[in-house]
Amino acid sequence: MSSVKIECAVKEKNKIGESPVWEEKEGTLLYVDVSGQKVCRWNPATNQIHTLKTDQYVGSVVPRRSGGYIIGVGTRFAAVDWKQQTITTIAHVDEGKSNNRFNDGKVDPAGRYFAGTMALEVRPAELERHQGSLFTLNPDHSVVKHFDKVDISNGLDWSLDHKIFYYIDSLSFKVDAFDYDKKTGNISNRRAVYHLEKDEGIPDGMCIDTEGKLWVACYSGGRVLHIDPTTGKRLRTVKLPVDRTTSCCFGGQDYSELYVTTASEGMDEDSMKRQPEAGGIFKITGLGAKGIPPYSFSG
Ligand SMILES: O=C(O)[C@H](O)[C@@H](O)[C@H](O)[C@H](O)CO
Numbered sequence: 001m002s003s004v005k006i007e008c009a010v011k012e013k014n015k016i017g018e019s020p021v022w023e024e025k026e027g028t029l030l031y032v033d034v035s036g037q038k039v040c041r042w043n044p045a046t047n048q049i050h051t052l053k054t055d056q057y058v059g060s061v062v063p064r065r066s067g068g069y070i071i072g073v074g075t076r077f078a079a080v081d082w083k084q085q086t087i088t089t090i091a092h093v094d095e096g097k098s099n100n101r102f103n104d105g106k107v108d109p110a111g112r113y114f115a116g117t118m119a120l121e122v123r124p125a126e127l128e129r130h131q132g133s134l135f136t137l138n139p140d141h142s143v144v145k146h147f148d149k150v151d152i153s154n155g156l157d158w159s160l161d162h163k164i165f166y167y168i169d170s171l172s173f174k175v176d177a178f179d180y181d182k183k184t185g186n187i188s189n190r191r192a193v194y195h196l197e198k199d200e201g202i203p204d205g206m207c208i209d210t211e212g213k214l215w216v217a218c219y220s221g222g223r224v225l226h227i228d229p230t231t232g233k234r235l236r237t238v239k240l241p242v243d244r245t246t247s248c249c250f251g252g253q254d255y256s257e258l259y260v261t262t263a264s265e266g267m268d269e270d271s272m273k274r275q276p277e278a279g280g281i282f283k284i285t286g287l288g289a290k291g292i293p294p295y296s297f298s299g
């Protein structure tokens with residue numbers, strides 16, 4: 001077995017780094033800084049970061065098949081023209097809930113954008129409960145609301161056979177699964193596939209690997225969990241040198257590198273001293289696992 005190597009690849013600090021997506025064509029890593037209110041694109045070859053400021057908190061960014069990106073910003077779905085550096089609203093959600101914002105999101109195997117909302121936090125993980133919902137932006141730009149009463153809508157991905165949708169509502173401290181209908185985008189039959197242990201922190205972003213196993217970043221846990229969703233067992237724990245690990249995706253050559261975003265927001269001076277790399281993005285190699293290419297929004 002090769003040895004695991006963990007390095008801080010993107011040193012520029014995010015307040016809340018999130019939603020990492022590998023862009024194979026350019027060999028770049030796309031992500032957001034939620035409360036830093038920006039969409040970022042890091043080029044490993046040049047170590048340059050290009051950013052686009054948003055006018056509100058941005059929860060996630062996904063590639064769009066016709067070019068550019070789609071984001072969940074504030075309580076809007078919006079299109080990003082990266083070349084023109086413009087953001088155009090596509091649809092509104094959670095109308096009347098002015099204290100809400102989009103959080104994590106990802107494109108499903110049929111090209112729909114799934115993203116959920118949450119109330120704004122007073123402090124990390126402290127917020128008015130049950131205010132969020134999970135939505136889908138369809139390719140025709142219609143919006144579907146799947147369910148409400150979500151605390152912190154977070155990690156999501158689909159099984160390799162496209163029959164299961166995995167989902168995390170962070171404050172439930174578990175990873176859930178739904179039956180997923182690729183044709184309609186409907187999800188049903190919610191059940192738990194993994195319950196976090198006390199010291200594992202708060203489940204946040206996640207991604208699937210080529211074996212159908214999940215990698216779950218744990219906020220306040222300083223770790224990524226490798227989970228088998230069919231047995232409900234944890235296969236492995238990968239610890240990082242910072243506590244606030246937020247999300248992960250595979251990227252790089254053959255999708256064999258795991259990129260882990262982290263947050264620095266809300267840390268006091270002391271913990272910043274102890275964790276100087278907080279807010280950076282980590283690259284983990286030697287895991288012996290690989291990911292799959294991200295799906296693009298087809299609308
Ligand atoms: O990363 C996210 O998904 C949210 O934007 C964050 O706010 C954290 O999850 C939260 O603070 C801890 O649960």
Ligand SMILES: [Zn+2]
Pocket residue numbers: 018103104154155204205246247
């Ligand atoms: Zn998250």
